[in-house]
Amino acid sequence: MNEPRGPYAPIGVPASPYGPPYPPRQHKTSGLAIAALVLGLVGCLPLALLPAIILGIVALTQTGPGKRPGRGLAIGGLAAAGVWTVGWVALLGNTMADPVHYTASPPSSGCATPSPGYANVCTLKPGECFEQPAVNGTYTSVELTACGGTHSTEVIGTFTAPDGPWPGEEKLKAEALTQCERIMAKNVDRSRLDAVGADAYLSYAGPERVGWERGVRTVHCTIHSPGSQLTGSVLAAGADLSIPTG
Known part of the structure; x- marks a missing residue:
């Protein structure tokens, strides 16, 4: 058998007449x-x-x-x-999460401006007298009156309740009792109160829950006579009328 002559390629290895293959395609980053x-x-x-x-x-x-x-x-x-x-x-x-959580704010933000001749928890001052409304529950303002005439209530001092969430009426009442007894012992002339001969007792005027959650913390200590039998001031000479009362 004659052997083939000339160049040849090994069996199973195809010739590559077109040069080396192209490199794989590179994908771009997504x-x-x-x-x-x-x-x-x-x-x-x-x-x-x-x-x-x-x-x-x-x-x-x-x-x-x-x-x-x-x-x-x-x-x-x-x-x-x-x-x-x-x-x-x-x-x-x-x-x-806590809808009862309060945001502290200036006391004035929790009170509306009262009408002339009236006051509310934000505007009352020690030494002022007023007629307390004959209602059960809360009231937003009181009518101021001259202490020399007949009146039902006199503010004998003021304190600031501790900051925090609304304590509830009972806890606020207990705090007011403690603070107001201290202020009464300091500011009230007991001989004047006894001379009046009226049915009077220690009380207070403070914020309700809505006012408290708007930042009102002022509580006023008062001497109150249900029958409006007070005449003249019950304050002692040189009483401390600062706000809060020291």
Whole structure:
């Protein structure tokens, strides 16, 4: 048998007349993964969180082995968005969980300006006299009157209740009893009170719950006569009329 002559290629190894093969195509990093990471990192803006989560989830389906690069970026964006979400939920929970939580504010914000000749818990002053309304429950203002004439109530001093959530009527009443007994012993001339011969007792005027939650903490100690039998002031000479009364 004659042997073939000339150049040949080994069997099973095809000739490559067109040169070396092209390199594999390089995929670009997923733009959605990049966007998810950026939005996740700026999660301090609540509106960016939902888009970051959505884009991150979509980017996970586009990236990974054999797909476009950027899976780590997508995971990072989802993780950052998750951290910011937990932080925002915790913050909102702390500020909204307790609807009774008060916000301290200047006393004037809890009171309306009374009509001329009237006063409320924010405007009453030690030494003033007034007619207490003959009603059961709360009242918003009282009519001022001259202490030299007949009246039902005189303010003998003022104290500021401790700051905090609304204590309830009973606790506020107990605090008022303690403070007002101290102020009465300091400011009231018992001989004047006894000389009046009226049915009078120690009382107080303070904020109700709505006023308290608006920042009102002023409580006025009073001497009150249900039959408006007081005539003249019961205060001692040199009584402490400061607010609060020391």
